[in-house]
Amino acid sequence: MKRLILALSAVILSITVNYAYAANRIAVSINPPSVQANMGDTITYTGTITNNSDKAANNIIAYISLSNVTQGKESPMDLEDWSANKAIKIDTIQPHGTYGGKWPMRLIDSGSYVAYITVVDKNSNIPVSSEMSHLEVKRILRLNPNNVLPVAIGEPLIIGIVFMFVALRRRKGVK
Amino acid sequence: MIVNVENLVKKYDGHTALDGLNFGVEDGDIFGFLGPNGAGKTTTIRILTAIIKADSGNVVINGHDVFREPMAVKEIINALPESNGYYEWMTAREYLEFFSNLYEEEMSRQEIDGLLEAVGLHGKEGHLIRSYSRGMKQRLGIARALVNKPKFLFLDEPTNGLDPKGRRDIHDLLIDLNRKHGTTVFLSTHLLDDVERLCNRIAIINYGKIVRAGEVKKGTIEDIFFMSTKEGTL
Amino acid sequence: MKTTYIMQKEIRESILTSKGFLWYTLTSIILSILSYLFLTNSELSLLDQGQMLYMIMNFITALGILMGLVFGSDAFAGEIERGTLEALFISPVNKTEIAMGKLGAAVTNWGIIFVISLPYLFVVGKGGQNLLIGIAYLAILGTLLAIIFSAFSMGLSARIKSMKNSLIISFFIFLLAGAPIFLSAALRKTWFGMILDLINPFADAINTFDSVVIDSQGFSYQAGRVAIICGYTLLSLWFLKRSVSRLEM
Structure with missing residues (x-):
């Protein structure tokens, strides 16, 4: 029994360490944290990607995701319709350096949304996502x-x- | 001789429409071109007016080779085809102006009105062609065929479908044209009394060949025609 | 000069008529509805401004081509059916001059559609990207496409001598020309899709509009496609000339 507990603890520890390593190595944040705007407006999200490690991070991919969280309309959005930039490929982020990416977006439909930026590093098994930025788009009729x-x-x-x-x-x- | 046709041959998909056609038309003639349906009358006119090409043979009109100088020939001839359509959205005057503009010598407005008067359409110059009767359209067709003051005029069944008065008017017009203006007329028809009334010389075509040609003597046309074509009906 | 007279006749016969004006009014009404829906932020406006401009340009081009096909199909077969062509052929005008006059009228028709569409293009593209360059490309490529499809349809009309049949065949070819647009984006990126896109003048024009208006790419990106469209223009004129020279009543 003791052996089993020890083995399980070792597995959990190893996962936690891995996760912590990945989380520490690359971090991403999204700005602004919340937006209120009208249909037809164009807003820009800024993503800041930080390399917390002592090694350069190479070939990083960052992309933005948008999900509709309006009651009854919950679904991920096809960002092509929102004219948002597609994925950004970052060749290198120096040790303890940062990279700022911009994602302009035309608001084409009303509702409540959440936007977040995800970073994929091929040296890590776990993608890193930013916190969610809440977006409220109001319908206006011009x-x-x-x-x-x-x-x-x-x-x-x-x-x-x-x-x-x-x-x-x-x-x-x-x- | 204003028209000289030699060994004209035209075949359509293996069918021989003209089979070595030979004839001539003298300057100032009203030349009757007779033949049963399908004998090759319309094909002959289309070749002589440079609309279609013959497979072989020669046609010279007023010294111009029809196949080598079609444009020179078209300047001095004109024709009224059998099933002539009209731009019905035009007025008679606009119609003649349009065709007159296609020739080197364009007609003036006065000349066009004079021409319309000559064919009996005086007062109708500004009417849309779509409002014309069949007889009026036929007169307009003849007027159109005169816009270049042709030396040589081809008419393909010009009195087809006209009432007796309409036919007589066209006869008078053609006689007038021939006598006053010296226009040589080539009249293709199957109506023997048209020929008897108008023509001084005829040629009879059957199966793409001239089977009889000569001067017209009153009262003999019908006999000559049936003897030449062995046709019971026309 | 004779070509000009033929062209004037064709314009009066097909353009300055109630039917012609009905076409233009309908064109303008459809463009009005499209522009309004695009711009008023209703749920139909799921597009950005460049995309709207691009879509209106495609619509105008397709409409110009379709009307060109109708013009072309009527050109010779329609006159034969109405019995009016023989009188034209008797006149001292050669067949190429007649064809050029008729083609001139078809291109004039395209010009009118283009002029009708200009205010809509300016309204929809106002403040957006690449508006003027997009309009310039539409003017040039639209004219070339109007020539290609009208000349092709005229040539067919001279060969087939039936307005109905030449119109059906022309429409069929136009649908074939438009078919690659219905292919999926993935299929269009395969070598087969790319070749199909490249050899098709309509797809070439639409891809050029996309590249110019949406992707803001320069002429060097368009040169190949524009060259292909120019090639088709020459080919269609050659086809028309050859078809009318063989035309017999």
Whole structure:
């Protein structure tokens, strides 16, 4: 029994040490920690990736994830639609150095979301993620963005008027 | 001789439409070109007006080789095809103006109105063609065929589908054109009284060959035609 | 000059008519609806501005091509069916001049669609990236595509002499040209998909718009695709010339 307890303790210790090593070696944080914005706005998340070890970290991949946490709509989002940058590959982070990555994002739908940045280091078995940044996107209805209404209503009307002018001129030339 | 046709051959998918056609038309003639349906009348006109090419043979019109100088030939000839369509959204005047513009010598507005008057369409110049009767369209077609004041005019069944008055009007117009302006007329038809009334010389075509040619004598056309083509019906 | 007269006739016959204006009004209404939905932040606007501009450019190009196909199919077969071509052939105008006049009208039609689309492009692309360069590419490649598809359809119309059949075949070819767009992104990245994309002038144009407007890439990235489109333009003109020179009533 004692042997079993010892063996289990050794396994748990080894996992904990590994985890602690990984967590200590690379750390990532996301900023701002929470955002409130409107649909159509563009916001930028900043990720700070820190190499806490004495060795350079090479070929690090960092990417942002966004999940919809609105009641009844829970799902991960396809960031291509949100024009967010895809993954960033970082060639090297010097020992005890940091890297700042930027992820601009266009808010295309209303709801509650969480965003977080994940760092993958091929020398570690465990990915490291930042804390979650809460994002609240409010629906707003802009009736005339970019002055679209005068064009959207005016142009078909102008074409109709030109047609009537051409038809009338033609009718005058024909008996 | 204004038109000289020698050994004209045209085949379509193995079928011989013209089989060594030979004939000539004198300047100032109203030349009747007769033949049963499918004898090769329309094919002959299309070759002579440089719309299609013959497989072999020679055609010279007013000294121009039709195959080598088609554009020179087109400047001095004109034609009214059998099933002539119209740009029905145009007025008669616009229609003639459009075709006149395609020739080296364009007609003036006055000349066009004069032409429309000559074919009996005076007062209808500004009407849309779609409002015209069949007879009016046929007159307009003839007017279109005169926009370049042609030396030589081809008419393919010009009185087809017209009532007796319409036919007589077209006859009078062609006689007038021939006598006053010296236009040589090539009249393709299967209506023997058209030929009798209008033509001074004829050629009868059957199976792509000329089977009889000569001057017209009143009252003999029908006999000549049936003897030459052995056709019971036309 | 004769080409100009033919072109004027074609423009009056097909463009300055109630049917022509109905087309243009519908085009403008569809563009109005698209632009409004894109810009008003409704749930349909799941796109960024470059993407919107790119999609409107694709729509305009496809519409220009489709209308070019209708113009082309009617060009010779329609006139034969209405019995009007023979009178044209009797006139001292050569067949190439007639074809060029008709092609000129088809390109004019494209020009009108392009002009109609300009205000929408400016509204949708305002403040976004690569608007002017995108419009320049649309003007050039759209014109070349209008020539390619109209000339091809005209050539078919001269060969087949049936408006209905040449229209069906032209539409079928257009659908084939558009087919690679429906391939999955992964399949399009395979050598097969890439070749299919490259040899297809419509896909070449759309990929160029994507590259210019969304990816902000320079001309050196576009040169190959533009060269292929130019090649197709010459090929379609050659096909048209050859088809009409063989045309007999």
